[in-house]
Amino acid sequence: MPNSPEVHPNAPAGGAGAGFSKGAKSLGLNTDADVADFTRGPVGTNPFKSALAANAQPALTPDLAGTTAAGGGTAKEEAKAESDSAIEALDLAPTAKKAAYELKKAKPSVVFTSGRRDKDEQASAMAGNVVQQRDWIEKTYAKSKARDACQKWVDDNKEKTTKDEIAAGLKGVLDGLTDAQLNALTKHLSGQAFDVRPVDPDKDEIKKAIQGLKGITKFLEKEGNLVRWHAEF
Numbered sequence: 455m456p457n458s459p460e461v462h463p464n465a466p467a468g469g470a471g472a473g474f475s476k477g478a479k480s481l482g483l484n485t486d487a488d489v490a491d492f493t494r495g496p497v498g499t500n501p502f503k504s505a506l507a508a509n510a511q512p513a514l515t516p517d518l519a520g521t522t523a524a525g526g527g528t529a530k531e532e533a534k535a536e537s538d539s540a541i542e543a544l545d546l547a548p549t550a551k552k553a554a555y556e557l558k559k560a561k562p563s564v565v566f567t568s569g570r571r572d573k574d575e576q577a578s579a580m581a582g583n584v585v586q587q588r589d590w591i592e593k594t595y596a597k598s599k600a601r602d603a604c605q606k607w608v609d610d611n612k613e614k615t616t617k618d619e620i621a622a623g624l625k626g627v628l629d630g631l632t633d634a635q636l637n638a639l640t641k642h643l644s645g646q647a648f649d650v651r652p653v654d655p656d657k658d659e660i661k662k663a664i665q666g667l668k669g670i671t672k673f674l675e676k677e678g679n680l681v682r683w684h685a686e687f
Contacts, residue, residue: 544569547645550687553667554648560663563656570645573628581621583680584608593678600639603627641686650683
């Protein structure tokens with residue numbers, strides 16, 4: 455037999471021997487053991503395993519599995535792509551938050567100016583308007599114990615004229631109210647309201663879109679005599 459790297463060096467003529475046959479004799483001379491062992495191949499190799507390895511597809515590395523590189527984005531990435539940082543920063547309650555996204559989708563040009571407020575922020579917001587109009591609180595909010603208490607402080611402290619002075623006084627009033635009383639004053643404190651910057655271009659369509667939002671209970675174009683677009687849910 456010609457020398458071949460595929461044949462065991464001790465194989466006898468006929469091709470039998472280690473790696474090619476279970477028999478010690480040449481093929482055809484030992485009927486009991488003459489069964490070719492092609493699954494073994496030459497010593498030290500496994501042709502079936504080699505073939506499988508050659509055809510195997512490379513596995514995705516851990517940092518690519520489940521990503522867009524693997525043929526699709528993850529749920530987390532898709533949620534991030536749909537998120538709006540300006541709306542998320544408003545810290546709104548679920549109904550108001552959903553409405554804000556709905557409005558932004560319908561009118562991408564809208565700019566949100568306020569969402570949930572704590573008592574410090576609410577006092578500051580009111581003070582900024584009181585500086586311009588001393589009876590702004592009474593003219594803006596529905597009658598309630600909280601509204602009357604805030605307006606009374608303004609009336610009783612006429613010497614307080616700066617925003618910081620008024621904000622400090624109103625914060626003291628708010629601190630003395632219950633959660634129910636605060637919620638009766640404004641929905642901003644519970645995250646159920648947001649304000650939108652008034653604009654001239656497309657203003658009628660934007661206001662119409664706001665008024666048509668799901669769950670809306672109140673829309674104000676003015677607060678007192680000041681132009682403010684305010685939506686409550």
